[in-house]
Amino acid sequence: MQETILILDFGSQYTQLIARRLRELNVYCEIHPWNKIPFIGADIRGVILSGSPFSVRDENSPRPDLTAIKGKLPLLGICFGAQYLSHHYGGEVLPSKTREYGRAKLSFVDHGSALMKHVKAHSQVWMSHGDTIKRIPENYRLICSTEDVEYAGYEINGEKSFAIQFHPEVYHSEFGTQILKNFVVDVCNCSQNWTPDSFIDVTIANLRKQLGTDKVIMALSGGVDSSVAATLLHKAIGQNLYCIFVDNGLLRKNEFDLVLDSYRTMGLNVKGVNAKDIFYNALKEEKDPEKKRKIIGAKFIDIFDREANLVKDVKWLGQGTIYPDVIESVSATGGPSATIKSHHNVGGLPDFMKLQVVEPLRLLFKDEVRRVGRALEISETIIGRHPFPGPGLGIRILGDITEEKVRILQEVDYIFIKGLKEAGLYDDVWQAGAILLPVQSVGVMGDERTYENAVALRAVSSTDGMTADWCHLPYEFLAKISNEIINNVKGINRVTYDISSKPPATIEWE
Ligand code: XMP
Numbered sequence: 001m002q003e004t005i006l007i008l009d010f011g012s013q014y015t016q017l018i019a020r021r022l023r024e025l026n027v028y029c030e031i032h033p034w035n036k037i038p039f040i041g042a043d044i045r046g047v048i049l050s051g052s053p054f055s056v057r058d059e060n061s062p063r064p065d066l067t068a069i070k071g072k073l074p075l076l077g078i079c080f081g082a083q084y085l086s087h088h089y090g091g092e093v094l095p096s097k098t099r100e101y102g103r104a105k106l107s108f109v110d111h112g113s114a115l116m117k118h119v120k121a122h123s124q125v126w127m128s129h130g131d132t133i134k135r136i137p138e139n140y141r142l143i144c145s146t147e148d149v150e151y152a153g154y155e156i157n158g159e160k161s162f163a164i165q166f167h168p169e170v171y172h173s174e175f176g177t178q179i180l181k182n183f184v185v186d187v188c189n190c191s192q193n194w195t196p197d198s199f200i201d202v203t204i205a206n207l208r209k210q211l212g213t214d215k216v217i218m219a220l221s222g223g224v225d226s227s228v229a230a231t232l233l234h235k236a237i238g239q240n241l242y243c244i245f246v247d248n249g250l251l252r253k254n255e256f257d258l259v260l261d262s263y264r265t266m267g268l269n270v271k272g273v274n275a276k277d278i279f280y281n282a283l284k285e286e287k288d289p290e291k292k293r294k295i296i297g298a299k300f301i302d303i304f305d306r307e308a309n310l311v312k313d314v315k316w317l318g319q320g321t322i323y324p325d326v327i328e329s330v331s332a333t334g335g336p337s338a339t340i341k342s343h344h345n346v347g348g349l350p351d352f353m354k355l356q357v358v359e360p361l362r363l364l365f366k367d368e369v370r371r372v373g374r375a376l377e378i379s380e381t382i383i384g385r386h387p388f389p390g391p392g393l394g395i396r397i398l399g400d401i402t403e404e405k406v407r408i409l410q411e412v413d414y415i416f417i418k419g420l421k422e423a424g425l426y427d428d429v430w431q432a433g434a435i436l437l438p439v440q441s442v443g444v445m446g447d448e449r450t451y452e453n454a455v456a457l458r459a460v461s462s463t464d465g466m467t468a469d470w471c472h473l474p475y476e477f478l479a480k481i482s483n484e485i486i487n488n489v490k491g492i493n494r495v496t497y498d499i500s501s502k503p504p505a506t507i508e509w510e
Contacts, residue, residue: 049081
């Protein structure tokens, strides 16, 4: 049985970070909303209560029922979690007089506490709270303080319960990882056996059990998630996995053949479907970005459905969904929440297909998918690939799409991406691409006046695509790429570089 740490989420922006830190310690954990505590079985080794935007003094604040947990299992309250364990059990929490955001130094550390082992006094911790614990209940014991916050940490006598006011999950807390390790390893006795290899073994065994001799159909995108998911399914059920890779005419230059070849080399049972004309015809003269997206999504489903019908008795749809897409987020009011981000790599599961969904990566973060991919020996060109949107170049050609515009943009994009790779910049950039602008401008080539299109180059740094900054690429590099594009791509006489961050701009222009 998989040893698990349960993280109860009260809506903090840092909850996912707690999970990531534990996973980095090779300890498996799951995030659940505070009001949907799952069955507490033998595999739950300990529980962590997250922070929250709420004040425990607020009448509407979350009030989890901890009867099955407190005093029975190891428990760690963080920030709001620490205040909750004090406030509701006889302590006192009041609004802070001074702002307690950012850096603080530990002025007192009780090394006799299991949670504080190897944590240096005077080390930095990261605070972010508006309330402060003024008094702890009688059977609680202080284990650390900062200059401004006396009750920065405490433990509960006779229980394996601990709490800290600061955030150990953020990197700015110097001994944060040590504190989390003290909790999960020393207090909860987790054996740190959650590794890519163990994940692969367990997942393949589970997929075999779940799928038996059933057939699975899956759309591949060339991206890391669908490729890793397909490889796991392939290892579990072999030729009963039917993969489909559709050329919608909006992929990068040569991408269809290259990706198809690498899938075949990996031994996947994959069918390449050339559907370019279907997409171009459906998109003819459409200028509206959302309508273009819808047309591309709908045509994709038509083609996928047609291909699925060719596979006799197929029962399952494989998807590359990952953890951030499935974690239930706590609603702003703290009420029973159920906002599951609905994100399907294939652009939505049509109800009429009546297939069950199998998602081998639904518990992994993106960096873990990459680690698993490397352990599966999938080629680095797939694992390290930049994200690429489902509608592809369709949302990078502003305005209507024609085959000729696709060709022009493919050439520009090819020069830019190849240049980034050759200059050793590709892996420093989170996502890069080119945008064909519906703008013509005057230029001069030789002695001739030109009146041709402009392109924008975009390269951003990001961790999750939610926020992004433009990359400060070297001027010499931009100059070289600009020259190469204008000299080699007929139809382009002007190159610009996008220096907008997200927000307020977005990564894609449509
Ligand atoms: P934006 O433009 O919203 O993009 O800042 C954030 C990330 O999402 C990708 N993106 C999409 N991916 N279908 C997708 O599969 C889409 O319609 C779509 N729109 C944007 C974008 O490439 C970036 O990685």
